[in-house]
Amino acid sequence: MSTIVATQTSCEVCGHTAWQHIDTLTSGIWDKQAKELKRQVLRFPIGQCQHCSHVQVTIPYTDAIFGALYFSNALEPDMWCDTPEGEKSPYEEMSAFFASYIKMGAHIVDFGAGGGATLKHIDSQFKEFSIKLSSVDFHDHIQSNTVEHITANLNQLDTILPHFAKYPINIAISTHVLEHIVEPVRYLTQMSECLVEDGIIFIEVPDCSPDAFTDNLGVTNIVHCQHIHYYTKDSLKLIAEKAGLKIINQQQLTTGDIPRLLLLLKKVTTVQISHHSVIKHSAKLAVEQRFSQYNGYLGALFNRIQQKLTQQEKVGLWGIGGDFYLLIQSYPSILTAIENQKIMLYDYELAGHTFAGQEILSSTGLELVVNIVYIVPIYAPTRERMTKLSQNWHPQIIDPYLDFE
Ligand SMILES: [Zn+2]
Structure with a gap:
């Protein structure tokens, strides 16, 4: 399904402004001013230019957006997972x-x-x-x-x-x-x-x-x-x-x-006059695939949590960031379970804050947990780092996406 969305940005390749909407990336940052965390949500619609087929975000990147995106990530995230022995970096x-x-x-x-x-x-x-x-x-x-x-x-x-x-x-x-x-x-x-x-x-x-x-x-x-x-x-x-x-x-x-x-x-x-003003193979397919695979991962995590909750077990979630936020947006029953104290929340940086009224615990406390704890972030290098960090802690700390891959 696709709809035509009129926006303020023009295509940076051809200058036209008619877009075929592909999907919308939801991002955001936690407002940490109060004890209870609030999410400042940023939405980035991605579209394909109807004239040249270039794929880009179809809203303008204002100074305010740049400020929010680059200020909140002062440290560059790991771009790559570790290079396996014997392979080129x-x-x-x-x-x-x-x-x-x-x-x-x-x-x-x-x-x-x-x-x-x-x-x-x-x-x-x-x-x-x-x-x-x-x-x-x-x-x-x-x-x-x-x-x-x-x-x-x-x-x-x-x-x-x-x-x-x-x-x-x-x-x-x-x-x-x-x-x-x-x-x-x-x-x-x-x-x-x-x-x-x-x-x-x-x-x-x-x-x-x-x-x-x-x-x-x-x-x-x-x-x-x-x-x-x-x-x-x-x-x-x-x-x-x-x-x-x-x-x-x-x-x-x-x-x-x-x-x-x-x-x-x-x-x-020499000045060449281009005969190719339309992109034959655009990024549309790759972007669509990313969204459907990502939603599959969120669904896999939801199913595992749901299974434990049905068995009346308490569950821990480790890593309270963007993926966590999208999980509760996609599956509101998770939010209800958090409100009912059935799900514990762990995050090193956000420890001491509350979400849905529940205290976020430091991940250093994970060494002592007895419940199943699921790693929430889906991004592979982050998961790799969390798995390594926790490998000597408790066998109940689980990467819920491993079976799914
Ligand atoms: Zn274009």
Whole structure:
């Protein structure tokens, strides 16, 4: 079922404003001012452009939304699960993808460098090339002697163009950033203006192409409130063209359950008139799949809780965040059970607050529990961390999604 929703945003690829609604992501933050937690709900409708088929969030990202989303997540969440022994890490795969373009004395710049994991990896792998490394981001989280930091709002790269006119870039990289950028065509255009004539851009984004690995998107953060855009090989080809770039290499990889699209772009020297203004394979299918899988996980957790409650057993829930909130929204009987003290709530950070009148206990107390306790977060790296943390505690602490996967 789909309906046409008129909104204020226009498509960032073609400029049209007619959307086919796909689904709505519900996110939010806890208002912790009072003892009783209140949820500030943020809804992000995701739609497909009826003109070019690009998929993106169809409401504008206002300063207030940006503030709420990025302020509440001061720490970057784990992007990847641990790399299994003997396998390449995502960073090794990234640098291997553009390694043949690295020349002596190259200037490599990471746009949206975050904690600098990618740059640190390049620094250690290509020491003999005397590379000059720079980072561009809102904040200098790297604090490194070997990386020059340039502070910039990634949505307004105009301010740093003069700097890179002086120190042009051989390889500009931007991994898992383009999906957060309001205007991707403008972002790529401005990155390209920072390049030497034969410079290249390396981009990595979550891959929503229909032939990507989309079997288990429910446990990934592919659909995320900070992700404005959902890309496929076809949509990025069109976006690159509009930015005066062409794709010179591309690779699809899967790490854990995360499908990744790696692209190398270079400037086109002659103006080409594009004949492809419509995206043949859009991200619609991947986004739909993520929602149906995610709802399946919530349903699996509900069934397990319900079973215990029917047997008159008390149940604990560990991790009182976004998934917990959606669980009680989808299954109001869980809220009733919480109100009736049949469900205990555990969360390290929220301990001392109450929800539905019930005290949230610190997860440090989980070592002593005797009831079944279910891990609530669905996102795989979070679950992995909680499982590891609790493995020496009590065998009753259960990842309810393991059987479901
Ligand atoms: Zn469009």
